[in-house]
Amino acid sequence: MPLDVLAATFREVRLVDAVHLRPARRQARAYPNVTFVTAEISGAAACFHDGDATITDPLGPLCGDPEVDLVISANVLSQLPILPLDWFGSRGRVPPPDLGRRIVRGHLDGLGRLSARVCLVTDVEQVDKGP
Numbered sequence: 001m002p003l004d005v006l007a008a009t010f011r012e013v014r015l016v017d018a019v020h021l022r023p024a025r026r027q028a029r030a031y032p033n034v035t036f037v038t039a040e041i042s043g044a045a046a047c048f049h050d051g052d053a054t055i056t057d058p059l060g061p062l063c064g065d066p067e068v069d070l071v072i073s074a075n076v077l078s079q080l081p082i083l084p085l086d087w088f089g090s091r092g093r094v095p096p097p098d099l100g101r102r103i104v105r106g107h108l109d110g111l112g113r114l115s116a117r118v119c120l121v122t123d124v125e126q127v128d129k130g131p
């Protein structure tokens with residue numbers, strides 16, 4: 001993220017991530033109007049309960065305020081399902097059907113509902129070149 005440009009352009013910049021690593025925290029220290037929000041935004045938390053396959057919308061509560069001018073989704077869409085799918089894998093459990101696709105769809109739908117201008121930074125294709 002071009003933090004210098006964002007911090008100079010907007011009154012307040014919130015960096016949302018499930019985890020904020022030290023290099024990102026160090027970089028942001030230079031900008032008093034940049035803050036961190038720790039949040040899991042796949043919307044799949046309910047799926048961790050038995051039988052529930054609901055994808056919720058975490059984006060509305062996080063950035064649905066009409067005061068928010070710009071939302072940049074820079075998580076790279078294909079990464080969103082990784083943690084939830086790992087959660088099931090590490091417990092030897094089968095994830096709800098189509099979980100990864102529904103997480104991606106839910107994220108796009110959530111972005112589409114926001115009144116703010118949205119910038120989506122993502123991958124559109126995966127090429128597996130084998131071993």
Ligand SMILES: C[S@@+](CC[C@H](N)C(=O)[O-])C[C@H]1O[C@@H](n2cnc3c(N)ncnc32)[C@H](O)[C@@H]1O
Nearest residue numbers: 001017018019039040041042074075076079080
């Ligand atoms: C490609 S990196 C982008 C990092 C940062 N936005 C940037 O532009 O430098 C993907 C980021 O998405 C975050 N991420 C992946 N799945 C997430 C989830 N379910 N909830 C919140 N953040 C997630 C990861 O922690 C990681 O920092």
